[in-house]
Amino acid sequence: MLLVVDVGNTNIVLGIYDGRKLVCDWRISTDKAKTSDEYGILIRELFRGAGLEFKDVKAIIISSVVPTLSGVLERLSLNYFGYSPVVVGPGIRTGMPIQYDNPKEVGADRIVNAVAGYEKYKTSLIIVDFGTATTFDYVNRKGEYCGGAIAPGLVISMEALFQRASKLPRVDIIKPPVVIARNTVNSMQAGIFYGYVGLVDEIVSRMRAESKDSPRIIATGGLAGMIAPESKTIEAVEDYLTLEGLRILYERNRE
């Protein structure tokens, strides 16, 4: 079985593939202070809960946008699983030309999403990933990664509001009952939720216009399911896009 690991700034998502089938997935908090041994213990517990053992894993692929944790997880792979992982980054075969000024600068998660999206849709597309940051990526018809936009994530936006204004509480990010809200909590929810729907549609519309094409628009990430129904532009939500992309990239790089 293949272990796929996506290290984000808020969460590390792990998945186990048996061939093309995702058999289980877990989400743990990203903690830059944790050692490879501490992650090892945590992952052992997750495996135990799913009736899996470390020796069931025959290969590992990691993408990370937290440089300090890349080494920690590489060490974990070697020490606990006995395999050196494929790490998404310069030098791996993506099958996707990267038209960023400096290809080394683009987040590995964005490339992984782009690879998965293009493999599934085989046409030009815009991918919106709602994570710590919200990323927008454009892939053209030929399957080239063309770049995109990075916006503050929904949770970060809410936290900025609450931390900078004494009378504003921390609120759940939900769709409020009305936009002309009559209490602080609903007012903040209205500003963040509808403001964010607007942010997404505006960026996607401008990217689509600039692309001079008619890309498909897909979304992923924890909060995609909440925003997508209100968005005029998002056509589909692909919950496991990043894990799928990691599986595909492993296939392209196994020797």
Ligand SMILES: Nc1ncnc2c1ncn2[C@@H]1O[C@H](COP(=O)(O)OP(=O)(O)OP(=O)(O)O)[C@@H](O)[C@H]1O
């Ligand atoms: N309804 C909600 N209200 C508040 N926060 C939420 C809600 N749903 C998810 N979150 C949080 O939003 C954040 C972003 O979620 P998501 O799972 O898409 O990204 P992530 O995987 O944590 O991002 P990254 O890949 O950058 O680590 C997470 O911290 C998640 O716990």
Ligand SMILES: CC(C)(CO)[C@@H](O)C(=O)NCCC(=O)O
């Ligand atoms: C934007 C994030 C934080 C989203 O996870 C990540 O993709 C990242 O750190 N990217 C590096 C900058 C870039 O993609 O241009």
Ligand SMILES: [K+]
């Ligand atoms: K992510």
